Amino acid sequence: MLEHLRTGDWLTRERVRIIAVTLLTFYVLMMGFLFATSNGRVDRFDRPLGTDYSQVWTAGRFVLEGHPEKPFDNAAHLRRQQEYFSPTSGFFHWGYPPYFLVVAAFFALFPYALSLLLWQASTLLLYLTAVRRIVPIQDCLLVAAAFPAVFINVGHGHNGFLSAGLMGLALLALERRPVVAGILFGLLAYKPQFGLLIPIALLAGGHWRAKLSARAT
Numbered sequence: 373m374l375e376h377l378r379t380g381d382w383l384t385r386e387r388v389r390i391i392a393v394t395l396l397t398f399y400v401l402m403m404g405f406l407f408a409t410s411n412g413r414v415d416r417f418d419r420p421l422g423t424d425y426s427q428v429w430t431a432g433r434f435v436l437e438g439h440p441e442k443p444f445d446n447a448a449h450l451r452r453q454q455e456y457f458s459p460t461s462g463f464f465h466w467g468y469p470p471y472f473l474v475v476a477a478f479f480a481l482f483p484y485a486l487s488l489l490l491w492q493a494s495t496l497l498l499y500l501t502a503v504r505r506i507v508p509i510q511d512c513l514l515v516a517a518a519f520p521a522v523f524i525n526v527g528h529g530h531n532g533f534l535s536a537g538l539m540g541l542a543l544l545a546l547e548r549r550p551v552v553a554g555i556l557f558g559l560l561a562y563k564p565q566f567g568l569l570i571p572i573a574l575l576a577g578g579h580w581r582a583k584l585s586a587r588a589t
Contacts, residue, residue, distance in 0.1 A: 425529025432480025554585020
């Protein structure tokens with residue numbers, strides 16, 4: 373039996389589909405429960421819906437009010453989050469470079485629930501597009517959507533879909549379209565660690581055009 377498990381022969385396409393559909397069903401039920409038991413912008417545990425996304429929307433609201441410096445003031449950011457969500461909902465600090473405030477401001481144009489939905493849907497589409505380009509086979513999107521990290525990302529409003537989508541598409545374009553790849557890599561610098569590590573990787577691989585394009589971006 374152990375040998376059968378090691379070979380992976382038991383993991384047929386049909387079983388992969390069943391596992392993926394089961395996971396997706398579980399995700400949908402859990403997210404439905406989360407929203408059904410929420411109270412306004414907070415869940416039953418008094419946390420903002422889409423926890424981490426709350427700081428993006430809050431920062432965007434500051435920008436729309438003409439105070440783009442406020443997200444970098446932790447005390448001001450905390451006070452505003454408490455006003456929007458709950459005095460006991462915790463603090464989700466703004467940790468991105470100034471230019472990402474443009475993205476935050478755009479999504480802050482919408483009411484919070486709609487904004488969260490648009491953020492998740494648009495970045496999920498980017499992630500799935502990258503996966504489809506990398507693995508153009510049947511059921512790849514089903515499996516990609518059922519990946520457990522997807523559930524975590526949706527539940528916490530993270531930017532994982534955005535990062536994964538940009539990284540995947542950049543790597544796909546690296547050999548044939550280095551300038552495009554560089555632009556996509558450059559956009560990833562909204563996560564400072566990528567801004568430090570990606571140029572080193574591009575230099576090591578001799579991808580000068582992509583590096584220059586990323587730097588210009």
